[in-house]
Amino acid sequence: MPATDYALYTGCIIPLRYPDIENSIRETMPLLGANVFDIVGAGCCPPGGAFWSVDEISGLVQSARNLSIAELMNKDLMAVCNGCFCYLKNSNLLLKDNQEKREKVNTILNQIGRKYHGTISVYHLVEILHDKIGVEKIKESTKIKLDGAKAAVHYGCHLLRPSDHLMAENPEKPHKLDALVEALGMESVYYPKKLSCCGAGGGMRGNNPNATLKILEKKLMNIKYSEPDCIVTCCPFCFLQFDLGQKGLRDKGEDFCIPVFYYNQLLGLSMGLPKKRIASISETPRDGFIKKFYGVD
Amino acid sequence: MKIVLNETNEELVNKVIQYGGENIYKCFQCGMCASGCPVAGDTDHKIKRTMHQVLLGLDEQILDKKAIWLCTTCFMCLERCPQNAGPTEVIFALRRISAEKGIIPDAQIEVANNIYHLGHAVTVEKGIKLRDKVGAPTLNTAGSDKKYIDEIQKIINTTKSFKLLKIKKDWKPKGDEVIACD
Numbered sequence: 001m002p003a004t005d006y007a008l009y010t011g012c013i014i015p016l017r018y019p020d021i022e023n024s025i026r027e028t029m030p031l032l033g034a035n036v037f038d039i040v041g042a043g044c045c046p047p048g049g050a051f052w053s054v055d056e057i058s059g060l061v062q063s064a065r066n067l068s069i070a071e072l073m074n075k076d077l078m079a080v081c082n083g084c085f086c087y088l089k090n091s092n093l094l095l096k097d098n099q100e101k102r103e104k105v106n107t108i109l110n111q112i113g114r115k116y117h118g119t120i121s122v123y124h125l126v127e128i129l130h131d132k133i134g135v136e137k138i139k140e141s142t143k144i145k146l147d148g149a150k151a152a153v154h155y156g157c158h159l160l161r162p163s164d165h166l167m168a169e170n171p172e173k174p175h176k177l178d179a180l181v182e183a184l185g186m187e188s189v190y191y192p193k194k195l196s197c198c199g200a201g202g203g204m205r206g207n208n209p210n211a212t213l214k215i216l217e218k219k220l221m222n223i224k225y226s227e228p229d230c231i232v233t234c235c236p237f238c239f240l241q242f243d244l245g246q247k248g249l250r251d252k253g254e255d256f257c258i259p260v261f262y263y264n265q266l267l268g269l270s271m272g273l274p275k276k277r278i279a280s281i282s283e284t285p286r287d288g289f290i291k292k293f294y295g296v297d
Numbered sequence: 298m299k300i301v302l303n304e305t306n307e308e309l310v311n312k313v314i315q316y317g318g319e320n321i322y323k324c325f326q327c328g329m330c331a332s333g334c335p336v337a338g339d340t341d342h343k344i345k346r347t348m349h350q351v352l353l354g355l356d357e358q359i360l361d362k363k364a365i366w367l368c369t370t371c372f373m374c375l376e377r378c379p380q381n382a383g384p385t386e387v388i389f390a391l392r393r394i395s396a397e398k399g400i401i402p403d404a405q406i407e408v409a410n411n412i413y414h415l416g417h418a419v420t421v422e423k424g425i426k427l428r429d430k431v432g433a434p435t436l437n438t439a440g441s442d443k444k445y446i447d448e449i450q451k452i453i454n455t456t457k458s459f460k461l462l463k464i465k466k467d468w469k470p471k472g473d474e475v476i477a478c479d
Binding site: 022026040051065205 | 366431
């Protein structure tokens with residue numbers, strides 16, 4: 001496969017709370033033929049919970065600014081967070097489609113010397129890994145196979161829904177992240193209500209810390225049912241919810257301590273990349289899993 | 298006999314339609330939305346009830362209780378609604394109406410102020426330390442340079458959100474915790 005270039009949109013959580021995930025993406029993707037280039041000056045996507053929740057144009061114009069920088073790079077945008085993917089893709093489609101909104105947004109962007117043209121597409125990392133690179137290439141590129149490891153795959157909401165806009169997956173029976181996990185040699189196990197929300201989004205984590213943990217606890221009870229060795233996700237906010245949320249539940253005396261990985265962290269470890277750079281920040285311990293399946297301290 | 302449910306009935310539903318919930322009238326109260334809702338069991342946010350309350354014009358019951366801000370925006374209700382009534386879109390519309398009345402939770406205000414002042418939904422300094430720790434490249438996103446933050450401030454200044462999200466010119470982040478992002 002010839003190498004393809006992408007404009008890497010890192011968002012907020014990955015570069016500023018889990019930069020080890022960012023390293024894992026930066027270091028694994030080029031090894032699979034997907035070169036990534038920075039969108040210098042990119043701001044927040046922005047989130048549905050705040051700007052979109054009060055005024056559509058306020059959300060659109062910030063998304064359009066981010067898209068306009070990637071357009072100058074003449075590369076399709078690679079989103080590595082479900083929230084960023086959902087709102088950037090939605091904005092891109094809306095602005096390509098609706099001349100009135102495009103003109104309104106460009107009038108505002110003109111004040112800072114930028115312009116949205118509608119010349120690029122927005123992809124989620126999972127789409128690029130599964131649809132463009134393919135599981136066979138991933139199998140060939142990994143040295144260490146995770147035979148015998150069981151993973152509970154969590155897709156997260158904003159990769160799947162609203163499916164008529166995002167078109168990344170079958171919203172009721174997604175398979176891409178499962179296939180990517182299985183390409184590493186792991187078994188993706190069934191658990192009830194797999195497609196349900198982790199409980200973090202929309203402002204919930206900040207507005208109601210007790211409810212956010214209750215929703216997470218239900219999700220984790222379902223995950224525990226399948227006795228997985230780890231949870232694998234492709235969204236940093238879900239990752240944060242599982243990582244810090246399990247700590248929150250442990251602080252309340254609950255017994256939840258399932259290691260959590262962003263997909264590319266496992267991919268990188270399977271390629272032999274060093275743990276310190278790509279999988280070293282977490283409140284819920286992962287060293288036991290890494291030692292057991294990769295033999296690395 | 299003619300039953301008048303509430304005089305404000307049409308005012309609320311018309312506003313919801315104007316603010317993005319244009320398919321609200323398709324709702325026939327089947328309850329599919331609530332059946333997949335992750336928060337219905339643990340919070341006061343009851344999406345099926347809210348859809349009905351909008352149609353009945355019960356704006357005070359909806360807006361004063363603030364339960365609409367507990368939606369995680371997971372879009373499950375929108376995805377599964379057999380009528381395509383767009384329950385999540387109705388929630389967004391109600392949030393927009395609520396914000397115009399000045400009713401908006403602290404988490405939304407904090408995230409908006411973070412984005413306005415730092416370029417990101419979360420604080421930046423802690424992030425730079427973590428990046429050093431794992432050997433990540435020097436930050437070059439909006440939070441790395443005042444010139445990018447100025448751009449973001451300029452565009453937010455021209456929109457309604459500056460006032461609606463109660464953005465302050467003199468503002469300090471409350472802490473490093475991540476409270477909302479998507």
